[in-house]
Structures are given as C-alpha cells and as structure tokens.
Amino acid sequence: MKGSRPLALGLVLLAVIFAVASIFFFTVKTTFLAGGAHPAIHSKHAIVFAVLAVLSLIAANFARPKAAVR
Amino acid sequence: MLSAGLILFLAALQGITELFPVSSLGHAVVVPPLVGLHFRETDPAFVPVLTVLHLGTAGALLFLYRRDWVRIIVGFFRAAVRGRIDDPDQRLAIMLVVGTVPAGVVGLLLQDPLKTLFGDPRLASAFLIVNGGILFAAEMFRRRDERRRSVSEPGHAVLTHEDGDPQFARIEGLSLRTTLFVGIFQAGALLPGISRSGITMAAGLVAGLRHEEAARFSFLLATPIILAAGLLEVPALGTDSPTALVAIAAAIVAGLVAYASARFLLRYLRSGRLDPFAYYCAALGAAGLVLIH
Numbered sequence: 001m002k003g004s005r006p007l008a009l010g011l012v013l014l015a016v017i018f019a020v021a022s023i024f025f026f027t028v029k030t031t032f033l034a035g036g037a038h039p040a041i042h043s044k045h046a047i048v049f050a051v052l053a054v055l056s057l058i059a060a061n062f063a064r065p066k067a068a069v070r
Numbered sequence: 071m072l073s074a075g076l077i078l079f080l081a082a083l084q085g086i087t088e089l090f091p092v093s094s095l096g097h098a099v100v101v102p103p104l105v106g107l108h109f110r111e112t113d114p115a116f117v118p119v120l121t122v123l124h125l126g127t128a129g130a131l132l133f134l135y136r137r138d139w140v141r142i143i144v145g146f147f148r149a150a151v152r153g154r155i156d157d158p159d160q161r162l163a164i165m166l167v168v169g170t171v172p173a174g175v176v177g178l179l180l181q182d183p184l185k186t187l188f189g190d191p192r193l194a195s196a197f198l199i200v201n202g203g204i205l206f207a208a209e210m211f212r213r214r215d216e217r218r219r220s221v222s223e224p225g226h227a228v229l230t231h232e233d234g235d236p237q238f239a240r241i242e243g244l245s246l247r248t249t250l251f252v253g254i255f256q257a258g259a260l261l262p263g264i265s266r267s268g269i270t271m272a273a274g275l276v277a278g279l280r281h282e283e284a285a286r287f288s289f290l291l292a293t294p295i296i297l298a299a300g301l302l303e304v305p306a307l308g309t310d311s312p313t314a315l316v317a318i319a320a321a322i323v324a325g326l327v328a329y330a331s332a333r334f335l336l337r338y339l340r341s342g343r344l345d346p347f348a349y350y351c352a353a354l355g356a357a358g359l360v361l362i363h
Contacts, residue, residue, distance in 0.1 A: 033179060044302045048178050055167065061153035 003065030011063055015056035022049035074316045076107055077119055081320035084123040085130075085327025088296075089289065089335055091268030091347045092354075093201055094127075095120065099194040099262055100358040118303045119317045125300035126321030130328035131293045138290065142166065158242040162290075168246050169253035169291045174298060176257040184260055195358025197263025202351035204264075205344045208272030212343075215278075241279065241287045248277050256291060263355065266292055271344065281339040289332065 024030075025046035029039035080098055087094040098120055132139055145159035146167070155161045177184070244252075252273040259266035267288045274284030 045178060047302065048174065052171075052175070055171065058150045061150065064153060066153065 004063055005065055008060045008064040011056050011060035015053045015060065018049045018053035018056055022046045022053060025049060076102070077316050077320045078323060079107065080120070081123055081126070081323040082327055084120070084127060085324040086331050088124070088127040088324070088328055089131075089267055089292075089332045091201075091205055091265045091271055091344060092351050093194075093198060093259075093263050093265040093268065096194045096198045096201070096263035096265070097354075100191050100198065100354065100362070103191050103362050104358060119320075121300045121303035122317040122321045123324040124296045126324035127328040128293055128296040128300060129321075130325040130332065131289050131296075134329060134332050135286075135290060135293075138162075139293075142290075161242050165241070165244065165246065165249040166290060166294065169249045169256065170294045172250070172253040173257040173260065173295050177260050177295075177299065180260065190262070191358055191362045194262040195355045195362065197261050198351045198355030198358065199263075200355075201263055201265050201268055202348040202353075202355065204272050205268050205348035205351065208275045209344050209348070212275045241274075241283060241290075244277055244279075252277070252287075252291070256295070265351075266295075268344070268347065268351075275344075281343065282336055285336055285339050 023046075025042045027041075029041055031039050033045065079102075083097050083101060084094050087097045141159040142163045145157065145161075146163035149155050149160035149164055155164060252270055255269045255273045256266055258264055259269050267285070270288040270291055271281075271284045274287045275281065279287060
C-alpha cells in the first residue's frame with residue numbers, strides 16, 4: 001500500500017481528538033454521548049476513546065509514506 | 071437480587087448458546103420465562119452478571135485458540151511498529167482490529183438504550199426469528215454459489231470442504247473492506263436475539279469461507295469484544311456482593327461448557343450446515359411470541 005502524508009496527518013489529528021475526548025470523559029461529569037439522568041464521570045467511554053486514539057496512531061503509521069526497501 | 075440457581079442456569083445456557091449461532095443473550099432473556107423462572111429483568115445486576123458469563127466464554131475461546139492468539143498478538147505489535155503487514159499472522163491481527171472497532175464503538179454509544187432492550191422477552195423472540203432468517207438466507211446464498219461453481223467448473227463438481235480446498239477463501243485472504251463489513255454486521259448482534267456468531271458466520275459464508283473457517287473467524291472476532299465488554303462491566307458488579315461471588319463461579323461453568331460447545335461445533339461444521347440452527351431460532355422465537363405475555 002502506498003503511503004499518503006495527508007491521510008497520515010488526518011489520522012494523527014483524529015488520534016488527538018480521541019485523546020482529548022478520553023481526557024474529557026475521565027475528568028468532566030457529563031451526559032454527552034453517555035446518557036443517564038445526571039452528569040457523571042464515564043470511565044468506560046474514556047477507556048474506549050483512549051484505545052481509539054492508539055489505534056488511530058497505529059493507522060497513521062501504516063498510512064505514512066515509507067522509504068523504499070532495498 | 072438474582073438467585074444462585076438462576077445464575078448457574080444462565081451460565082450453562084450461556085456456555086452452549088454463546089458460540090452456537092442462536093443468540094446467547096436472546097436465550098438468556100427468552101428461556102427463563104418460558105420455563106417458569108421469574109426474575110426482575112430490570113435488576114441492576116442482570117447485565118453485569120451476563121457480562122461476567124461472557125468473560126467465561128471469552129476465556130474458553132482464548133484457550134481454544136491459544137496458539138493463534140499468541141501469533142496474533144505478536145503479529146499485531148510487529149505490524150503496528152513497522153507500519154506494514156509482512157505475514158499472514160500480522161494481516162489476521164489487523165483484520166481482527168478492523169472487525170472489532172465498529173461493534174465496540176456502536177456498543178459504547180448505544181449501551182444505555184440497549185440495556186433497556188436486553189430485558190424484553192418478546193422483542194428478543196422477534197429478533198430470534200430474524201436471526202433464523204439470516205442464517206437461512208446465508209445458507210441459500212452459499213448453496214446457490216456452490217451450484218454456480220459446479221456448473222462453471224465441471225472438474226470441481228463436488229466441493230469437498232476439505233482444509234486447503236482452493237475453491238474456498240481463507241480468513242487471511244479476505245480483504246480489509248470485507249472484514250470491515252463483517253465487523254459492522256457484528257454490531258447488529260448487540261440487538262437481543264441476533265446472534266453474534268451467527269451473523270459473523272453468515273457473513274463469512276457469503277464471503278466464500280468454508281463453514282469451519284467461518285466459525286473460526288467468528289470465534290476469533292468475538293473474543294476481543296466479549297473480553298472488552300466483560301472487563302469494562304465487572305466493576306459494576308461489586309466485589310462485596312454475594313452475586314459477584316456466584317457470578318464468578320458461574321463464569322467458570324460457562325467457560326467449560328463453551329469450550330465443549332466450540333469443539334463440537336467445529337467438528338459438526340466440517341460437513342454440516344447452519345440450517346438446523348435457523349429452524350431452531352425461528353421455532354424458539356415463535357414460541358416466545360406466543361407463550362410469553
């Protein structure tokens with residue numbers, strides 16, 4: 001698969017967004033995307049977004065242009 | 071609070087139905103009222119108990135494919151660091167990630183409304199009938215594909231289903247796009263009555279896998295998502311609750327029964343098809359709709 005710098009950068013940006021979301025759900029009491037009658041810390045959402053951030057970085061590593069192997 | 075007897079019954083049921091394409095969650099919701107076991111579906115311990123049982127069955131799958139999982143995990147880290155896929159194990163690892171993410175994200179976003187749906191036996195009964203239809207449709211598609219191949223390739227009139235038969239696809243040969251579609255289908259199994267193993271096996275058959283290979287793919291795909299769901303829900307059970315202690319014992323029962331079920335199913339699918347499971351799901355769903363009020 002040929003690398004693509006814009007795709008790789010986009011995936012890094014996505015990873016940053018997921019990381020911010022993870023920190024948000026770990027630290028802020030909310031019902032956003034989580035439901036519930038009262039705002040609360042949603043650690044499960046935080047963990048999942050953290051995993052998505054890591055996976056996005058891995059995907060960016062796949063997408064980045066690589067030097068030709070001799 | 072759920073009784074120990076009910077939890078152990080659900081454990082045995084879980085062990086059998088988790089890997090068979092008949093919806094373990096659908097059975098857990100439909101069968102107890104059919105046989106006269108009454109419990110509060112809104113019991114806060116209901117979903118976490120089922121989740122702990124899932125951990126038992128996930129443990130069985132990890133043990134069943136322990137050598138594969140070692141290669142898959144090593145392959146994942148190698149592929150992740152290098153940023154490329156160099157061998158079939160690395161490819162399979164990336165495929166499992168691609169196939170798991172859709173169901174994981176959908177499950178997370180819809181977990182609250184799905185928790186409400188989990189406890190409705192009549193809804194689960196209706197989805198069991200749909201599950202039967204999915205299995206039957208996949209087999210009809212497979213039979214039509216096999217007839218088409220036997221006509222176009224007279225030298226291969228009989229498909230032997232043998233391991234390595236070149237007329238069938240292998241898991242590692244599936245495209246990432248196909249794997250993504252299978253993963254999206256797996257998200258549909260979050261509905262009670264729709265079988266995760268059934269829907270992924272059906273997708274595997276449509277993609278050209280042998281029955282046994284489709285089951286292997288289904289079991290490999292199921293393992294990370296069942297593990298993740300279980301690990302995330304265990305804290306909700308409470309370490310000082312009697313229900314938690316019984317549930318852990320039940321998880322062991324579910325694991326042992328699931329291992330035996332998986333071995334049986336893999337042997338059966340060397341020559342068998344999914345039709346009996348389709349008829350069974352339709353019949354159980356119909357019984358639930360008629361008898362549960």
